[in-house]
Amino acid sequence: MPVNALSVKHLSVRYGNHEVIHGMTFSVPAGQIVAITGANGSGKSTLLKAILNIIPSTGEVTVFGKTKPNWDWETLSYVPQRIAIQPGVQSTVLEVVCSGALTAGRLFFPRKVKEIANSKLAEVEMEHRLHSPFNQLSGGQQQRVLIARSLMRSPELLLMDEPLSGIDLKSAQNLAQLVGNLKAQGKTVIMVLHELGALEKVLDRVIRIKDGQIIADKTQWKPGELDD
Numbered sequence: 136m137p138v139n140a141l142s143v144k145h146l147s148v149r150y151g152n153h154e155v156i157h158g159m160t161f162s163v164p165a166g167q168i169v170a171i172t173g174a175n176g177s178g179k180s181t182l183l184k185a186i187l188n189i190i191p192s193t194g195e196v197t198v199f200g201k202t203k204p205n206w207d208w209e210t211l212s213y214v215p216q217r218i219a220i221q222p223g224v225q226s227t228v229l230e231v232v233c234s235g236a237l238t239a240g241r242l243f244f245p246r247k248v249k250e251i252a253n254s255k256l257a258e259v260e261m262e263h264r265l266h267s268p269f270n271q272l273s274g275g276q277q278q279r280v281l282i283a284r285s286l287m288r289s290p291e292l293l294l295m296d297e298p299l300s301g302i303d304l305k306s307a308q309n310l311a312q313l314v315g316n317l318k319a320q321g322k323t324v325i326m327v328l329h330e331l332g333a334l335e336k337v338l339d340r341v342i343r344i345k346d347g348q349i350i351a352d353k354t355q356w357k358p359g360e361l362d363d
């Protein structure tokens with residue numbers, strides 16, 4: 136039986152009295168590249184945050200057979216939709232990317248971390264901005280640096296919330312190639328997307344959600360059929 140990278144059972148999330156995810160159940164086999172699509176406010180970011188335990192939820196979430204929160208956090212990585220950078224903090228691109236190597240159990244940067252950070256930045260074509268202050272980059276450039284950061288621990292399961300937002304066509308094509316490389320390495324990638332765009336060719340499956348429920352789950356589709 137194929138191993139599931141992710142298994143979600145009866146997942147519900149409420150903000151106060153308002154339930155925004157209604158008992159979702161789905162699983163993602165290891166090695167699959169999945170897009171989650173849906174209109175603004177349909178619950179895509181909430182779903183990712185609930186999977187990651189960033190916000191409370193009910194139901195069960197299992198990553199490579201281990202139930203939340205007792206899983207191996209090093210297997211997972213996340214690129215959020217929006218980032219809150221402290222206005223006074225002037226972290227360089229290198230510092231932001233290196234911080235992706237930190238985990239609760241590993242408080243010191245491993246040796247060679249700068250070398251690894253350099254290679255991850257090269258994968259998103261941002262190595263030339265190594266020493267720039269992160270908050271002086273454009274939105275699309277920041278997004279690419281955060282993708283490099285998420286790759287630092289070579290995760291088995293990567294969750295990305297709208298990685299194409301603010302990204303130009305060339306960078307989107309570059310991201311498609313990067314995801315294609317991850318796929319070739321057997322990694323599992325789940326991405327929230329508004330448009331499948333340049334990533335369409337690397338996708339194995341599209342899950343569409345509406346008002347906190349799955350309304351379509353397809354492994355085959357016509358070009359453009361699933362774009363918002």
Ligand SMILES: Nc1ncnc2c1ncn2[C@@H]1O[C@H](COP(=O)(O)OP(=O)(O)OP(=O)(O)O)[C@@H](O)[C@H]1O
Nearest residue numbers: 150151155173174175176177178179180181182216
């Ligand atoms: N912190 C919060 N407190 C209360 N309600 C929230 C909170 N975050 C999100 N919501 C609500 O939950 C619903 C789902 O929001 P969510 O951010 O998950 O949508 P989304 O599908 O990611 O939308 P978008 O495409 O705009 O990113 C929306 O109705 C939103 O208003």
Ligand SMILES: [Mg+2]
Nearest residue numbers: 179180181216
């Ligand atoms: Mg969102």
